[in-house]
Amino acid sequence: MSTKKAVKQTGRKKAATSAKVRAPVRKKPGSPISVTDEIDFMTRAWMMELEAVERYSTLADAMEEHNNPEVTELFRKLSRIEQLHADQILEEHLSKRPPVLPPGGIRWDAGEEGPETADPGELHYRMQPYHALQIALACEQRACQFFTKIARSAKNTAVRKAAREMAAEEAEHVQLVEDWLKRTPKPDPDWDHDPDPPVQSD
């Protein structure tokens, strides 16, 4: 992620030493989960969207608190878009039996978050809309891969069909964000420039 690379190293610690390479805790995209039927599948798809809604909203709050109105607005917009997706799933597939969210949210696999949920660790207070869209693109791509996998591996035919539809939908979203990125100015070379040191608080 470009936000990461561009951050100046304030500490000169050598790259942390890790003797052996192991599987990282956070895997992307989220592994498929065992899905029983179409309703179950759509419920999870709906929850995935809701989780994304909430996360974008949190990210917008963080940017708002850090006086970055452009990116704040962008995350708010992304949150609204995901809400529309969630509503659409509810209306088209789950209207007969409105699902109930499990407390604490859904468990994807090995404790992971939903594939479409943005990682708050990717934020930077000086980030520009382009960066935010890169985050959104990665989310849509993960969602697309997630559904594609289920479309291939699910045992239930109806689930496979629904997953194909969802994958196509997400592919469309990927395309939309890509177009959006094209219309968005690339970040300034010194986008993260801040001549002042961090502030002392408590």
Add this chain to the structure above:
Amino acid sequence: MHDKVKAQGGRGVSIALAGSGGAGVMTAGNMLLKAAAQAGWYGLMVRTSGPQIRGGEAAALLRISAEPVECLDDRFDLVIAIDWQNIHRFADELPLDAGSLMVGDPDQGNPPEVLTQRGTRLAQVPIKKMAKAIPGSWPNMIMLGIAAALVGLPLDAVKSVVEAAYGKKKKELLTPNLAAVEAGFASAQTLPAVPQLAAVEPTQTPRWLLTGNQAAGYGALRGGVRFVAGYPITPATEVLEWLSPALTKVGGTLLQAEDELASINMIIGASFGGVPSLTVTAGPGLALMAEALGLAVAAEVPVVVLDVMRGGPSTGIPAKSEQSDVSIALFGLHGDAPHLVIAPNSIADCLGATQWAVHLAEAMQSPAIVLSDQFFGQTQAVVDRPADMHFIGERAKASAPTEAYKRYALTESGVSPMSIPGTPGGAYTADGLTHNERGVPSSQAADHLAQLDKRERKLLRHDYGDYWAEIDGQGEIAVITFGSCTGPVRDALARAAADGIKVRLVSMRLLAPAQPERLSEALRGVKKVLVVEQNHSGQFHRYLRADFDLPGEVRSLRHPGPLPIHAEEIYRKITEWSLM
């Protein structure tokens, strides 16, 4: 002069029982006091000892009287020593004169010169040999018998105390030790006379025998304290030891903390949870608690800190009394941090003052520091049962908070109803950061000022009533004092009164917030003010000078511990000054 004053019943007789490790002088002293109490006398007993945990030199200092006594006398009528080892270390605390009598064991050598130089009479009794002659008995029981006989305490009263001590659990010890008491009592018949106790009738009104540390602990419970955290420290530990089982009986709990930083933060946490809470410490611990007391001020969490003062600074003289934590108690917090400072003025008042402190802390959601001291804390006294007081801790609580709940609402009284965890809709974050009315951190000037104003206002607008000070007498001379100096001041004023000198007494119970108008009222017409305190730098005197308007000429009478301020020096100062 002494003889003249001694004739007054109130002065009573003063006895010191001394000896080194294993002599059992404290046990003998306790029994003597208990016997006197049961027979109808008042009295008190101060323990003094070397730094050794076991085996050190020790003395029980008693004053027994037909009238209530609140301090030791200036001198001793009688010193009985089982041995004289290292007793010179207490010489300052054993003022003797030609009228005093020393009783020693000839086999244990002679008393040190520092005790004999004032011409004090010496009588010899072979205490250890006498005890040896009665197998199973101890020298301190011989000593007890001698003391009782010399001051005119009935033998039966002493025997019944010995019976109560050994009669049930250690029956084999009873007979020989009763015999020892009798032998000591008989041996005293040939000794030189010392003043006898004035006759009393067994009392009809209830009396208590307790220490100031116990009284303070009981006062805390009466005020409503149900959670205590504390770290052991001399001379305050006994409060915790008394409270531990007592709390269990009344539905509370006590936690031994890892240090004083933990104690104070634990009680702040518990009080945040709605449970009236207290900790107990001495100067070094109070210093460690200063930061968190600021938190209690800012977050408006009521807590009570009982500081049993000892000689300072630093480790100082841990087991001896001094009133030298006045400044830290008043001014030791960082920032503008108004809080309550309360000082009991007698051993019995350790109960009332602590109970009042709990009441005030809860009413104003403020920390309160109670300044007791080692003299109050560790002295056992016979007192009239203190009158019941209506003061209990009652906190203004938000009963049905809504979305709009403001924990730190700017009320007229300055007190804002507090929501207690568990109350739906009232969640807020208690914060040491400057905050607005809702408790949200703020660095805005207006919020800071508003909250500082409110916290000051709630302390200043409270009606403290007459309980803020003990005010006695009339006259153009006034003595202002606090805490354990009140006893000697009262004694001195009684002597002055006998000489026809009228002196006013103001013993301040509420040290902070300052009540300058009330003090001015109490001092109306006064032309000379004497400030009495037991510390080196005159901390109380400086405070009075800074925050109050004192009329006429002001003088300071003070010295540090471990020596108590004696009635005699106050009396002398007053009589001298009254002639000028």
Add this chain to the structure above:
Amino acid sequence: MSTASVAAAPITAAAFKSAYKPIWCPGCGDYSVLSSITKAFAMLDLRPENVAVVSGIGCSSRIPAYTTCYGFHGVHGRALAAGTGLKVARPDLTVLVAGGDGDGYSIGGNHFLHACRRNVDLTYIVMDNHVYGMTKGQPSPTTEPDWESKLSPGGTGLRTFHPLVVALASGANFIARTFAGDPNGTAQIIADAIRTPGFSFVEILSPCVTLRPEQRGWKEQAHPASVATTSDPAKAARYLMTDDGFNIGVLYKGNRKPYQPPMGKGTKRVADLEAEFSI
């Protein structure tokens, strides 16, 4: 996830999130930790008014106000003491103590030892970023010896503190490490910690992207522990002593009885106590 804890009207994580926007830097791991805490509370079907979040001072210690629970933001290093007092006085509440590595392992180190030893039924989470954030980047007890800062040019040269080993040696009943970048996994472990009686300690690797930007690389380093949770302290000690600092999981779960000092039943009236003073 415990299905038994799902009540008829399950509460959502959002119900535990307050309206206040965190002051944390965008990218800070603490955002995820906040999300994990709220999820854990929801998983356990708690109610905000019955939960107290207690903290000291530091970036992460700002967390109480970001929840809808009762919050206590006290002084630096004393969160465990305040939390202990609260829990002992109010055993009916769920108490979560939270803070950073400086607050918990340096200024609050003594309370950490004794909280582990005392084993009061509360959960302590430390958002460890190996640095003092609010004072702009001084080394903390968990900072690597060669990490340079203005205060420690050339690095401290000091051995890093091992909180999990210290917790084990001091008697903590539940010891886990999680990574902030795995909010759901962290939520599961926090829920487990709260559910487990006694003192539960959860060390959360929570990157500081401002002062330790290289910690963005933690997501590649964190990995599930290669051993299952043990109740054998000797086994846990051996594993933790050779730990690389990035093992994620519940590493020790004992069965010590939680400490609650005798809470009297109140069989006596206060006035009854004065009998012992009567002559």
